[in-house]
Amino acid sequence: MDRRSFVKTIGAAATAVSAGSLARTASAQSSGPIRIGLLAPLTGVLAAGGKELVEGFELFWKQNGTTVAGRQIEIIVEDDASNPDTALQKARRLVEQRNAHFLVGNILANTGLAVAEYVKGNGVPYFISVVAADDLTQRKRIPNVVRVAGYSASQMPRPLAEFAYKRGARKIVTISQDYTFGHEQCGGFSQTFTELGGTVVQQFWHPLNTADFSPYLAQIQSSGADGVFVMETGADANRMIQQYANFGLKGKIPMYGAMNLTDQSVIRTLGPECGGIFSSAHFCEGSDNAQTRKFVTDYEKAYGKLPSLYGFSQYACAMWLNEAMKQVSAKVEDRPALLKAVNSISLDNSPLGRPVKMDRYGNPIYDVFIRETRARPDGKFWNVPVEVVPQVSQFGKYDPETYMKQPSYSRTFQGIKK
Amino acid sequence: MLTKNSRLLWNGLGLVFLVVLPFLFPGYKTSIATEIMIFAVLAMSIDILAGHSGRTPLCHGAIFGVATYVVLYYVTVAGGSVWVGSLLGILAGVLVAVIFALLAIRTSGVYFILLTLALGMVVWGVCLRWTSVTGGENGIRGTVRPDWLSDQVSLYYFVAVCFVILTYGMWRFVNSPFGLTLKGIRESESRMRTLGYDVSTHLFIGFTVSGFFAGVAGALYAFFNSFVSPSTVALAQSVEGLLMAIVGGAGSLLGSIIGSALVISLENAVSLYTERWLMVLGFMFIITMLFAPQGIVGAVKSLAARYRAGSAGQ
Numbered sequence: 001m002d003r004r005s006f007v008k009t010i011g012a013a014a015t016a017v018s019a020g021s022l023a024r025t026a027s028a029q030s031s032g033p034i035r036i037g038l039l040a041p042l043t044g045v046l047a048a049g050g051k052e053l054v055e056g057f058e059l060f061w062k063q064n065g066t067t068v069a070g071r072q073i074e075i076i077v078e079d080d081a082s083n084p085d086t087a088l089q090k091a092r093r094l095v096e097q098r099n100a101h102f103l104v105g106n107i108l109a110n111t112g113l114a115v116a117e118y119v120k121g122n123g124v125p126y127f128i129s130v131v132a133a134d135d136l137t138q139r140k141r142i143p144n145v146v147r148v149a150g151y152s153a154s155q156m157p158r159p160l161a162e163f164a165y166k167r168g169a170r171k172i173v174t175i176s177q178d179y180t181f182g183h184e185q186c187g188g189f190s191q192t193f194t195e196l197g198g199t200v201v202q203q204f205w206h207p208l209n210t211a212d213f214s215p216y217l218a219q220i221q222s223s224g225a226d227g228v229f230v231m232e233t234g235a236d237a238n239r240m241i242q243q244y245a246n247f248g249l250k251g252k253i254p255m256y257g258a259m260n261l262t263d264q265s266v267i268r269t270l271g272p273e274c275g276g277i278f279s280s281a282h283f284c285e286g287s288d289n290a291q292t293r294k295f296v297t298d299y300e301k302a303y304g305k306l307p308s309l310y311g312f313s314q315y316a317c318a319m320w321l322n323e324a325m326k327q328v329s330a331k332v333e334d335r336p337a338l339l340k341a342v343n344s345i346s347l348d349n350s351p352l353g354r355p356v357k358m359d360r361y362g363n364p365i366y367d368v369f370i371r372e373t374r375a376r377p378d379g380k381f382w383n384v385p386v387e388v389v390p391q392v393s394q395f396g397k398y399d400p401e402t403y404m405k406q407p408s409y410s411r412t413f414q415g416i417k418k
Numbered sequence: 419m420l421t422k423n424s425r426l427l428w429n430g431l432g433l434v435f436l437v438v439l440p441f442l443f444p445g446y447k448t449s450i451a452t453e454i455m456i457f458a459v460l461a462m463s464i465d466i467l468a469g470h471s472g473r474t475p476l477c478h479g480a481i482f483g484v485a486t487y488v489v490l491y492y493v494t495v496a497g498g499s500v501w502v503g504s505l506l507g508i509l510a511g512v513l514v515a516v517i518f519a520l521l522a523i524r525t526s527g528v529y530f531i532l533l534t535l536a537l538g539m540v541v542w543g544v545c546l547r548w549t550s551v552t553g554g555e556n557g558i559r560g561t562v563r564p565d566w567l568s569d570q571v572s573l574y575y576f577v578a579v580c581f582v583i584l585t586y587g588m589w590r591f592v593n594s595p596f597g598l599t600l601k602g603i604r605e606s607e608s609r610m611r612t613l614g615y616d617v618s619t620h621l622f623i624g625f626t627v628s629g630f631f632a633g634v635a636g637a638l639y640a641f642f643n644s645f646v647s648p649s650t651v652a653l654a655q656s657v658e659g660l661l662m663a664i665v666g667g668a669g670s671l672l673g674s675i676i677g678s679a680l681v682i683s684l685e686n687a688v689s690l691y692t693e694r695w696l697m698v699l700g701f702m703f704i705i706t707m708l709f710a711p712q713g714i715v716g717a718v719k720s721l722a723a724r725y726r727a728g729s730a731g732q
Contacts, residue, residue, distance in 0.1 A: 042693045043693065043696055078689070079689060079693050079695070081696075083649050084557065084645065084647045084649055085643065085645075085647075085649055085650060088643060088645060089453075089686075090689075092446060092449060093446055093686065096445050096446035096449065097445065097446035097447070109555065109556055110555050110556050110557055110647050110649075113556050113557065113559055113645075114557070114559065114645045114647070116559075117559035117560065117561075117644055117645050118644070118645075120561075121561060121568075121644070133556060178547075179554055179555040180549070180554055180555055180556050181555075410549055410550070411549060412550070
């Protein structure tokens with residue numbers, strides 16, 4: 001049996017469909033199943049995240065059935081191996097061999113950018129919920145690449161900068177991983193914070209997979225800063241939080257984190273050392289909103305863990321696409337209509353907890369939560385909402401056209417106002 | 419040994435196969451065939467050193483990738499013509515090869531492997547960190563193909579023509595008197611030196627020529643992939659090229675072509691069935707090394723020899 005191509009159906013329908021017939025690809029007509037190509041890193045550095053991505057996507061269809069407007073949905077999962085060249089090859093295969101109607105997924109920015117370049121040439125819709133590279137919906141926008149339930153890297157840290165300033169922080173040190181995702185998140189924070197009147201005392205950039213943060217921590221301690229902005233992902237985030245506590249800085253200098261820092265994929269293995277960190281995101285697993293609560297409970301029941309960024313984004317993405325496909329009566333071959341539907345939907349009842357809409361550039365406008373990590377009664381840590389900042393777009397408070405005239409964030413350009 | 423006529427026949431059949439391939443394997447499989455040919459050129463360029471000169475390099479991914487970077491940068495960022503870009507890309511590949519060669523040719527064996535590995539990693543590090551030029555992790559993207567190459571089949575034929583010319587060029591090179599001196603160096607460096615050959619210069623030229631072909635492959639890859647990132651110059655790329663040459667049969671250009679076809683089609687076929695496809699590939703490499711240490715071409719040759727010896731004895 002072709003185990004990478006599967007159809008999830010409710011009840012008896014499942015038995016009626018043999019896997020063999022699914023492997024045969026039908027020609028692109030308005031009949032036959034809707035084929036969704038899901039790209040996820042199932043091997044390589046982000047294998048764990050990739051698995052959660054697939055889980056989130058599957059959970060939605062498990063709960064809601066795999067038919068839209070009478071048409072079956074077939075999900076074809078491909079491994080991008082956390083490598084852009086592989087991602088590109090697999091995207092080609094999904095479109096050209098498996099006849100996928102549209103593509104969904106990827107985590108790493110470089111894999112997303114590679115696939116985006118490919119679909120730019122052939123117009124296949126590509127929906128990204130985790131790939132956050134700013135320019136994909138800004139300076140180098142591709143109309144058929146839409147961030148369905150996704151976000152831009154610099155979008156989320158801006159409200160956090162406002163929050164930090166409001167809480168009394170005036171001098172900030174930033175520490176980030178030295179690659180584009182880090183540059184962009186840190187840039188969003190630094191620009192907003194300095195334009196409010198704060199100063200960025202110093203910026204540290206460290207290579208991915210730094211084992212020992214003590215040189216940076218010592219400098220943070222002696223910098224006289226009253227806040228530190230931390231942008232870390234994966235194992236780096238884990239180590240940073242632990243070493244920050246071990247170094248005795250926890251509780252002395254407040255920590256403001258980009259959302260990956262306190263994502264469940266990081267803090268689910270941590271204890272009290274990860275408490276009291278502020279971050280900002282479009283989702284808050286500890287929120288008492290009914291939809292969020294239901295989703296978190298279901299996810300925990302299905303997979304035995306709290307949902308991470310990968311899980312909830314992909315679930316919300318599936319929900320969004322479901323609505324869009326309903327709107328076009330499952331005629332996914334009509335790409336302009338599908339894209340129009342995706343761009344015009346207002347998603348009100350998603351686990352995100354607040355209504356979401358697209359801006360004119362294919363990036364959602366969110367009510368962003370300022371979150372704090374706190375312990376649940378059972379001792380597990382999660383993010384609880386402290387504040388909600390309404391209607392945050394990828395351009396923050398700037399006018400889109402003016403904003404896009406400034407360069408993209410990089411190590412050398414952080415938008416810092418002197 | 420193949421007679422001249424049967425060799426002509428086989429080459430002719432191979433050419434016919436290349437011509438009809440897009441009709442036999444349309445769509446996505448044509449693009450896989452294009453990729454196979456590009457990587458076959460890379461594997462053959464590696465084989466010039468690994469198989470024919472007895473020096474195993476682990477830096478050809480870097481040479482290959484530098485050419486790809488230069489083509490994409492020149493066309494999409496600087497806005498130049500793709501042909502000038504390709505020329506510059508190949509030149510850049512050669513330049514990198516020259517520098518590597520100057521540093522590495524005096525070593526041999528495991529030292530050569532480690533030195534070329536380190537040199538390749540330097541290029542990778544530069545591509546990763548020099549964000550303003552290389553785009554860092556995110557790489558450079560953009561279509562460089564001219565309009566008449568925009569569809570898959572025409573790109574396939576373009577690459578196929580290049581592939582045939584390059585293969586012929588490399589075949590002529592390794593079988594030229596100069597190529598034979600490289601084989602001599604592989605068999606015994608000291609003997610070649612005693613015979614009056616300047617071993618270092620010969621290896622230097624061999625390395626540079628090998629780098630030239632890797633650079634051409636890299637430039638073609640820019641046409642094919644429309645995207646380059648540090649993973650293209652990474653160690654894994656060099657290792658993959660070397661594995662293709664070894665699995666197919668080091669010391670035989672045909673082996674590199676077979677190796678490339680085998681590795682890329684397996685990658686594609688196996689990953690359809692299991693997410694543990696890397697493991698399957700790994701086992702394949704181990705099994706090849708255990709049961710066919712001379713590679714596929716080597717194994718076929720020794721089988722044929724055994725068969726002939728057997729039938730002669732009867």
